[in-house]
Amino acid sequence: MNPIPTPSSPESISDQALLRQAVERQPDALGALYNRYAPTLLALAARILGTRADAEEVVQEVFLRVWDHGGRYDPARSSVSTWLILLARSRAIDRLRTRKVVERTHETAGLDAPPEHASPEGVESVLIRERRERVRREMGELPPEQRQVLEMAFYEGLSQSEIAAKAEVPLGTVKTRTLLAMKKLRAALRDEVRQLL
Amino acid sequence: MSNGETPSEDRTILAAVEALEAGASSAGGPSSPGPPQTAESETLARLYTEVLGLLPFELEPIAPAPESRARLLARIQGPEARATAEPAPAAPAPSRVSREMPAARLSPPGRPAVATTRRPRRWPLALAAVLALAALGLSGWLYQQLSRERAVVASLRRDVESERARVAAALAAARDLRTAAGKGLADRRDLEEKLALMTSPAVQVSALRPAGRSALQPAARGILFVAADHQHWVLSLHGLQPAPEGRTYKLWFMAKQGPVSSGDFTARPGEPLELSSQTMPDNTVAAMVTLEQDPAASVPTGPEILRSGKPYETG
Numbered sequence: 241m242n243p244i245p246t247p248s249s250p251e252s253i254s255d256q257a258l259l260r261q262a263v264e265r266q267p268d269a270l271g272a273l274y275n276r277y278a279p280t281l282l283a284l285a286a287r288i289l290g291t292r293a294d295a296e297e298v299v300q301e302v303f304l305r306v307w308d309h310g311g312r313y314d315p316a317r318s319s320v321s322t323w324l325i326l327l328a329r330s331r332a333i334d335r336l337r338t339r340k341v342v343e344r345t346h347e348t349a350g351l352d353a354p355p356e357h358a359s360p361e362g363v364e365s366v367l368i369r370e371r372r373e374r375v376r377r378e379m380g381e382l383p384p385e386q387r388q389v390l391e392m393a394f395y396e397g398l399s400q401s402e403i404a405a406k407a408e409v410p411l412g413t414v415k416t417r418t419l420l421a422m423k424k425l426r427a428a429l430r431d432e433v434r435q436l437l
Numbered sequence: 438m439s440n441g442e443t444p445s446e447d448r449t450i451l452a453a454v455e456a457l458e459a460g461a462s463s464a465g466g467p468s469s470p471g472p473p474q475t476a477e478s479e480t481l482a483r484l485y486t487e488v489l490g491l492l493p494f495e496l497e498p499i500a501p502a503p504e505s506r507a508r509l510l511a512r513i514q515g516p517e518a519r520a521t522a523e524p525a526p527a528a529p530a531p532s533r534v535s536r537e538m539p540a541a542r543l544s545p546p547g548r549p550a551v552a553t554t555r556r557p558r559r560w561p562l563a564l565a566a567v568l569a570l571a572a573l574g575l576s577g578w579l580y581q582q583l584s585r586e587r588a589v590v591a592s593l594r595r596d597v598e599s600e601r602a603r604v605a606a607a608l609a610a611a612r613d614l615r616t617a618a619g620k621g622l623a624d625r626r627d628l629e630e631k632l633a634l635m636t637s638p639a640v641q642v643s644a645l646r647p648a649g650r651s652a653l654q655p656a657a658r659g660i661l662f663v664a665a666d667h668q669h670w671v672l673s674l675h676g677l678q679p680a681p682e683g684r685t686y687k688l689w690f691m692a693k694q695g696p697v698s699s700g701d702f703t704a705r706p707g708e709p710l711e712l713s714s715q716t717m718p719d720n721t722v723a724a725m726v727t728l729e730q731d732p733a734a735s736v737p738t739g740p741e742i743l744r745s746g747k748p749y750e751t752g
Contacts, residue, residue, distance in 0.1 A: 265559070267514050274506055279498030287496055296505050300512075307513045317483070322490025329457070329493075368494070375494040393454050394492050400455065415451060422450045425488045433487045 255320035263310040270307055276365060277321060278303070280372075281328040288332035288395050294339075298331045319436035333397035371432055378428040386421035389414050449478055453485040631662075631671045631713060639665035643745040645674070645724060652742075653728070654678055659743050661724050663717065672712040672724065677704035677742070684739065685732045688712060691723040699724075701732045 253261075253272065261269030278299055285295035302324060306313075313323055379387060392403045400418065404411040426433065634640060645659030656676040663670045672688065680686055680703055689696040697718040704710055726743040 267510055270513060271506065271510055274501075274509060278501045278506070280493055280496070282499040282501050283496035284493040286499055287493070292499075295499075296501065299501060300505065300509055303509050304512065318486050318490060322487050325490045325493050326457070326486075371491070372494045372498070375491050379492070379495045390492065393457060394489065397457070400451070415447075418454055419447050419450050422454070422485055422488060423446075425491070426484055429488060429491055432491055433484055436487045436490070437483065 256315060259306065259310055259313060259320050262306055265307075270303060273306065273320075273324075274303055276368065277324050280368070281324060284325060284328050285332040288329065288397075289336055289339075294335060295332070298328055298335060301331050302328045322436065329394065336397065367435075374429060374432055378425055381428070382421055382424060386417045386424075389417045390421050393418065445478065446481055449481045450485050453482055453489060456486075457489065627713075630669075631711070634664050634669055634671055634713075635662045637664065641665075641748040643724065643748040645672075645726065645743040645745045648725075648741040648744045653740055654742055657743055659726070659745075661745050661748075663721075663748065667719075667721070668717050669715050670713060670717050672710075674704070674710040674712070674726070674743075677710065677726075679704055679706055680728060684728050684730055686742065687727050687729045687732070687734065687737070687739075689725045689727065689737055690718050690721040691725060692718045693720040693722070694718075696725065696737055697721075698735060701729070 253269075255273070255276070258269045258273045258276075262273060281299045281302060282295050285298040286292055289295050289298070305327060306324070313320065317323075318326065382390070388407065389403055392398045392406065393400070398406065400414050401411055404414045407414065641663045643661040643663070645661060647653070647655050647657055654677060657674070657678075658676050659672060659674045661670060661672045677686065685701045686704060687701045688699040690699055691697075699714065699717075700712070702710065702712060724745040725737065725741060727737045727739045727741050729737070729739040731738070
C-alpha cells in the first residue's frame, strides 16, 4: 500500500507517516492530521449529533485517542482516513445513544451554531477535495431508497432490522438495497478506494 | 443478486455494514467482516470498509473553531501523563465477525503496524523545567518579601531609636523640672517659714547698723528676726559691699559667754542677703557682722561692719 500523498499539506506527508509521528509524540504531526481531517470529522459528527458543540467534543476525543492509542492502528484493516472516520462515527453514535436523543435533525439548520462550511480554499488537500466531489457525485447517483438505507445505517447507527422497522419495508429489501448501494459505490469509487489501499 | 455477485461478497458487505454497530471504533481499525476469512474475503472486507469510510466525504466540511485545535494541542502538550495515567479504553465488544477473526493484527508480513516504539518521554524534563522555573520565581518573590521585611524592620528600628531618644530627653527634662520644682517647693517652704517667723506676734526684731562714727560701710543695714523660741532666726542685710579680696564677712552672736560664730558669707553689690538658721546660742543678746581674713576665726579680729541694737517685739 502506497502512502497517500497530500499535495496541499505543507509537508506533503502521507497520513500513515503523520500518524506514525503522532504516535512518536510529535504534536505537529497530530496538528497536521487534524488540519487534514478535522473538517470532515466535524461534519460527520455534526450530521450524527446535530449539535456543533457535541461534534467538536467528538473530534477532540478522536484526536486524543489518536495521540494516546494511535499505536493500535492496524493498516491492514483500513486506511488512516477510514480509521479516523469510523472512530468519529462510533464516538458520535455512542454519544447520541447516551444522550438518548430519539429525533435529530439531518439539516445543518438544526445546529446550535452556524457551522463554518468549507475549509478555506487552498488549505484543504486537493486530493481530499477531489475525493469529496467524487463521493458527492456518486452518492447523488444512488436511488433515494438505496441512499436512505446507507444513511440510516451509517449516520443513525441503525441495524438492518431497525432500518426495516423504521422504513417500514421488509428486512430482505433493506439488505438488497444496502448491497446494491455498496456495490455501486465500490465500482464508482474504485479509484478512490485504490488510493486508500 | 441480480448483478451476479456471489453470496460470499454479499455476506461480506452486510457484515461490514453490521460491523459498524459492532465496534467500528476499535483502536486497531474496523472489524473485518465475513467468515470464513480468506485472502479474497479479507480484500473484499477491506474494500467495503473503505467505501463506508468514504461516505462522510459527501458532507460539507465544517471548519473547526480555531480554539479547538489550540485546545487539542494544549491538551496533548500538557502533562504527557495522559498516555500513561489514562487507562487504555476497553476494546469494544467483538462483533459476530470479529469473534470469528483472530485477535491478532491483520498486518501482512513485512508491513508492521504503525509505530511500535516511542521516543523517550520528555515530560519529566518539562516538569523539571516548570518546577525549576516555579522555584526560581518563588525564590525571587521570597527575596523581595525578605528585602521588604528588612526595610520595614530597619525603619522600625530607626523609629524606635528616635522615640527612645525623644523619651529620654523628655524624661531628662521632666527630671529637671521635678528638680526645679522641688527646689522651688523648698524655696517656697523656706520663704513661708521665714515669713511666718517675721510676721509671728512674738518675734523679736533687732536692727543692725554700722558701728561707730568711722563706719566702713555707712549704707549697710540689717534686720534680725528672732523667734519666740530664741532658736529660729532670720537676718536680712542690705547695702553691704562685696568683701575685699582675701576677706569674708562673718556673723557673730554675742552671748554672755562671749561671741559665737554663726558662719561666713559673701555679698554682691546691690543685692540683699538673707541668712537664717534654726539654732542660736543661748543667752544671745546681740549680733555683729565683721570682715575677717580667716573664715575659720573663732573670735572677731577684723573690723566691725554692723552691730544689732536693742531687740524689741513687733506684736
